[in-house]
Amino acid sequence: MKGYSPQALLRLNERYSIFCQLIEGDALPDHRFTFSAKDNLCTTEFQARAGSRILEGYRPPFDATPVHRMRQEGGLLIGKTNMDEFGFGTFSTNSAFGVPRNPFDEERACGGSSGGAAAAACLIPGHVSLGVSTGGSIACPASFCGVVGLTPTYGRVSRYGLIDYGNSLDKVGLLSRTVKDLSHFLPVISGPDPKDPTSCVQPPLDLNHSREGPLALPTECLEGLAPAVKEALLRALDKLSVHLGVEVHEISMPSLRFAMPAYYVIATTEASTNLARYCGMRFGVPEREYHQHFNDYFSGVRSEQFGDEAKRRILLGTFCRMVGFRNKYYLKALGVRDLVLEEYKKVLADHSFIVSPTMPFLPPRFDEISKMRPIEMYRADFLTIPPNLTGLPHISVPCGYEGGLPIGLQLVAPHWEEGGLIKTAEVWERHFHYHFPEVSP
């Protein structure tokens, strides 16, 4: 991070609102590299608020395992990055502590929910950001900010110290300007951790393992794309096909149409129980009106401190698991997840990866986002949700530019095969030149 002082980072942040908290001091301490952590990862020297006012003032007494491992590797944590409240969003506009602006156009969104993480990766050369994905929160902002975003297999990276959104969906991953950085740091943060049992079943990470065979392009992923995105995808596939000799097979994956509703049912159901712990006693600022009945006290704190989208998702999740609706929504969605995963496995038995654009449109302007209905925002995630629902590793790499704005390409691999994704992304990088905005420190 040559040339960056804490003061320069502060100036950068005033312009782009990347960080909700930033390292202070006259000069950065000696370090091998710098990294940042999404605000829902616990660290000892910063607050962990997950973009929510209800966690104002909460300073964890421990580091999340991925943060701890990055420090052990010699990394300097320079700040906590802005995000949608608890990860609830596609544009990082649902944050109580600042909305990050797109490095390519400040009037546009970074994507979400790891928007600050993607902007930091884009604007600070050599920087690596720890992001978190539940339904696409690494791939989406990576696409909108023109960086590489790797979401590992569910369980590859310990979730100890991550503020939960959806336990069966949350994954810690990485964002950076190049896949080379990701291949260096993925082994650092991966591996079993006794503090997170879901990380203890993983096979060893093998970065030398590559995957051969044709790419699969589901026709379902071509529906409703912005023309510029479709053209960039087809140009990228042409490049892969003509110059790199990779065959592309157009296929159909009918189960993908069930992925969006299944994801939102599972995610909000899990979120509504996870967020029950925020009641003004154990974390964040207490209300101190103890004369009230506990129901009134808890309801008061939660109603005042949760943001609009958090309330919407709590209501949705609570409804989906209520008596009379649990079978129709939650249990049905769990079965659908298995169905989608089976279809993925079938396709990936004959293909190296499944390819699609990462997002269906270019980074939108903030005034466009303000006019979107919640259901339109949920539907915007239809390309990133399926691999996230099924815990499959995926990577987003820049594959084109339209009007100076980046477009991302997404590759999905079988469980535990991050190595193949990295190898292929490295080949792609050798044949496609990434652009980054020039910003003086």
Next chain:
Amino acid sequence: MDRATVQRVAKVARLRLSEEELERYAQDLEEILNSFDVLDQAPSRDSFSFNPVPIDDVTREDEVGCDIDPEKLIGPMDTYDGYVRGPKLS
């Protein structure tokens, strides 16, 4: 979803909603749940998994340990004489 249902769900979720919120969330949730109707077309299953990858039960030796100083854990809470303060139960 009608306003009465939203009100009932909000009570379960310990949320107190304004009239404006009730109206808006009722409309939003109606739209969202309508889009979930496609799930009815998916085949039903007798069994399902709770995680996308198989998770084994992982146990460790049951040894006394202290990862985090309890004083640090209790630090952010409002305490009095070693007890955590909270609202009335009845």
